[in-house]
Structures are given as C-alpha cells and as structure tokens.
Amino acid sequence: MAFNSSLSKLQWKALTGGTYADVAAIGSISFSMSRPTLDITPINTATSQFLAGISNATASLDIFYDNDDATHRAWLDHINAANDASFWLFVLETGESIEGQAFITSMEISAAANSVGRATLQLQFTKAPGSTAAAWTVTNSG
C-alpha cells in the first residue's frame, strides 16, 4: 500500500542521551540501500557467478535551513566537531519506520534569489564499532 509522504516525518537524536524528536522543515528525504556484488566468474565458463557483497546505505535530506532551529544547528556542529554517528528515524505515515545510525558526511547550505535558504545533507549509515546490530533496520507495524 502506498504511503502519504507529506504525513511522514523524520526524527533524530544524538548518539548519547536524549530521545527522538521531530525535525521540522524537511523538504524531502531519500534513502539508498545497496549491496554491490563480487564477481567470482572463473574463466572457461559461460555464466557469470557472483557472491553477495557488503551492504551500504546512504541518505540525502533537503531541508529549509533555519539557523534558529536547534537541530539544524546541531547538525552543523556535528560536522564541525567530527562527532560520532547519531540516530535517525524515518516514520512513514502508515507507521512503518526505517531507523539507523549515520554520520553526516556533508551539509551544503545554499541561497538563491527569489527563493529561501536551503541545505542538503548527505548521510552515511554505519554499524556502531563492536556492535552486532545492523547499520539500519526496517520496522513493519502493518
């Protein structure tokens, strides 16, 4: 079943302490999960063979940047201070969620005539060092 993205939301919390809180002014969000293959095709064979490779996940956010928003400022501070990965929770309108731990790898603030200031963030999901948990999980409440 389709979900209404306008009614979905992003929540965020720092690595230690705090609880998830809604983040305002998110224009769009996109996740990219991938698992490149490892080619193990031997010579003298007519069919390719692969092993499953290492999974990877990234995300991209487009936000209406607001310097008065404590979370937006915290994200900038995370880059500036090279902070550890923090927690991200995308809650679909239907109740399902995608949750993971990710670094902010870039944050690009832009301003243009006849528009409002925006920022684009790139996230890199990662496992916590020493953890056996996956870098991100999907919860299906449906």
Place this chain on the structure above:
Amino acid sequence: MPGVNIEQDIRTMLVAYGGLTSAIPAARISHGYRLQDGALPALTYEISSLSQESIGGGATVRLATVELNIVAETTKAALDIVPALKVACGAGTYGVTDFDAVIWRQHVTSPASVGEGDEQQPAEVTATIDIYYRE
C-alpha cells in the same frame, strides 16, 4: 488555538505597515475584489497557489503565492505605492501565523487607459509575492 486563516493573515501583514495604510486606507485593502465605483487607490489580493513544502514532523512549511493589485487613477500614483508595499510584505508573525520569508518576485504595470466615451480604466500594478509560512 484558532486555525490558520492565511487570507486573513495576509491582510494583517499588509495593514500592519503604516507607510502603506497612509497611502491606501486599510478599508480599501481587501481580499478578492473591490467595488467598481470604490475610492482609489485601492489594493486587492488573492492567493494564486498554495502548497505544502515540507513533510510532517514539526510545523509544516507551506508556500502561498499571492497576487497583489494596486489600483490607482494614474500609472504614477500606482507605482508610487510600490515601495511601501514592498516594505509591508515582510517576514513576521501575523495573527497566529509565522511568515518565515516573504519574497517579492515581480511586479507588472498596466497603465491607465481611456475607453469608449469618457470611460477611464484605472492603472494597475500587479505584484507577485511568495510567502513561506509555518502551520
């Protein structure tokens, strides 16, 4: 808490600036239409589009594109009001609504003209603004 009435809040923004209401009395600033024989100058406005710009979580960012029409007897009289209208269209809290950004996109001038007989068409300046507000 009362709900957002963006049309009303736009009028609140316009009449909040004395520099504008000294040129156009607040009673002549209206949503949608004005009486054809009403006194000039006058200002009407209407929302040409309204959209949701952010996903959920926190206050929703919305974008209202608004057309403002200054109507005056002469082209000069209409254009003389434009600077005050630009100042009036500013960010702030109007009613219960936070206007985060108000962007003046453009304005177009339609000069006064004389029609059949002694009929005169007043001059109009149509301005387009974008209002990013939270609801």
